[in-house]
Amino acid sequence: MKKVFRREFIRNAFLALGAITLADVIAAIGPLFAKPTTTKRPSNAAGAANTVIVVKGGDLSKATIERMVRTGMAELGGIQRFVKKGMNVVIKPNIGWASKPERAHNTNPHLVEAVAAMCVKAGARVTIMDRPVHAVDRCYRLSGIQDAAKRCGAKMVAMDKRKFKEVPVKGGLSLSTVEVYEDILNADLVINIPIAKHHGSGTVTLAMKNLMGAIGGSRGKYHIGNLHENIVDFTKAIPTGLVIIDALRVLLDNGPSGGSAKDIAEPRTILFGTNPVTMDAYATRFLNRQPSSVEHIRLAGREGMGVIDPAKMRIVNKAV
């Protein structure tokens, strides 16, 4: 072995130190060169925001769910109204849990596939993502959504912790800024596809609560104290163009991560609309709730973010 002399040692030590410092400097100044992110707000103008399309299906088969999606989207003005060729579409289902579809914790994979396939067919680049509670690869795999994405040509990505951007919340109830995933901010269209589910502390989890999975930072902390105000603020910060609520299987109790067959109802229904607040307000009936009894929906209604009184909604019922 070569003998290391003092001088050599010191030189090597400085070189190593220099390399480490350089890496730090690069890490520090790198973001300065990064492209500034621009927030494109997709227009919500098309169609009345108080519209809720309610499609009931005969069973939970893939074919039926596909037909339900076609019917619902046609009723909402067709996919062409939302998706143009070359658009960058992000689909945000609820894939928060490492559970199989039968437990009704995650959005139905057939539903996600049908919507994604429709967007791909319309010429969009489709990315499916969530920031799950459980280990991301397990959630993607067990939910069946990873396979669904593969089948229909959509990209499924695990969120990268470097890509959350702090954005202001205009008129936030409890938050002045919030970290949102860059790809969601930059998307031409965000499609929010939650599953309707009972939730211990949030009372219900629907489209608004589903946005928790687009937010960075400590998710636990958002659950302390002002959970409902925080959910309203997420809805203010994140532009959603299309909302589709999965009420095919609905977990009525022991949600969002427990429950067994006896807690799961099968309304076999999918809701289509554009306003997350209105959609959530309508969907509360599947959880045997009044819209105003769910604190974040009541707050959002008070803030004028959407109609929450079912009497003032335009409801279209369809059966497949």
Next chain:
Amino acid sequence: MIRSGRWSRVRAAFQIIAWLFFVALVIALRDPVEREALFGIVPLLSAHLGLATSLAARQLLSAFWPALVVLALTLAFGRFFCGWICPMGATIDATDHAVRPDKINEWRRNGRMLWIKPVKYAVLAVSLVLAIAGANAAGIIDPLSLAFRSYSTVLFAYADRLAKLVFEALAAVPALSAVAEPIYGLLRERALDPNPVVFHGHLAVLAVFVGVLAVSRLARRFWCQALCPFGAVLALTARIGLLRRVVDTEACTTCRRCERSCRMNAITDSGRGTREEECVKCFECLDACRDGAISFRFSRPFGKAARPAPAAGGVRTRRQLLAGLASSALLVPLVKHNAEARKDFSAVIRPPGALPEREFLSQCLRCGACMKACPTNALHPAVMEAGLEGLFTPRLIPRIGYCEYSCVLCTRICPTDALRPLAEADKEREVIGTAVIDRNLCIPWAEARECLVCEEMCPVADKAIKLRRTRMRRNDGKTVSVSLPFVVEDRCIGCGACENKCPVSGSSAITVRVPKKAPASRESSD
């Protein structure tokens, strides 16, 4: 008959391929869905582990049949395993240049290093005597167990972290990110863990691993020559192996070049003799010989011509063995002197499917496969938490990772079924611990503020955490209505999802301890 020096390169290539296969197994051991048995194969190749574990468990473990195949091949080809297949041997070969001063060669050549060779038999004896006494320490020092554990919980974890740091630093540079980002994406998809992996106790695993590599400073393959207990089993078998080194004494000029080239110090008599039990069939002596005097051929091990050179150390071998046996008998009470051990349950939370503690300790190979397989990074090598006996056995640390409700991967991977293979439905009922709420830390209990993350996380069908709406006086004097969490103990399975996600900083306000009462399925037999 093998004469050509090319065989040494065939051997080197094979060793690299075997090593790559081993590394691929380690990397791929993550959420495996098919070929589960393949992942556990590495430690099952060790006859030392098989023997010690069977002795400790008081039953013949048929899972170790691959070890018999290795032994049969050893009867044919001698101690080839060490030179061709062993991942620890490959690691030592690859690193010994870094730790070995060149002058040692001189020292070694004059035979002063011969006394070390029988030590491995003593190590083997210690391991077996401990096993007979019911303390299985084989896994701690067996090279296959050691290699699998070290690559999984140390090398992979470090490489994973380093790759993430480097690529994230590179990606921050605009000029480089276009190149670095796609590579990073591919790595994340194929090799890196989607989640952070960090193993509690990794330094202890590292210390043993580095120790094994560091002794190469004394001689090439010092570990294999002097200490390896599996090497000892193979050496004893290889003494009657069929493929033997034959030297044409007419052609041999006793130049001792072959002796110098031998990594195992297996050549005696100025190049003419061979310690067959040490020869790992690397064939480098063929390369070294300028006189074409060496060949390897199948010959009768008991024939007069092929009489094995006396085992190095001679009488001392026997003495070492006896000394080993005597001293290991003294070790038994030390290992068993275990403040942490209780007969019904371990001091640590064991993975699902774990046998009753006593049986678990004797059957666990300490190979770390379960830890690497765990998709939530929940399983960690115990250092002293389970007592000396429990060194490097798996323990669940819920604050780092929870046990996923329907996941059974660790139980499917375990090579010896120390973790019984569980069906998903049974796993969901498997009690591994009980959650306890610390009301002084819990946000609703201590501060009268809403939280309930633990209830949200509880995966049990009817929720083992229940909420009770109560009116509480806050510190500022106001009386408010708050939902307080309670644990329903007979529903809790101890998965630790609540402890893992509790938003209280530092230690959790809800912690999982070993089950309050041992469920019937895990009651100890003694």
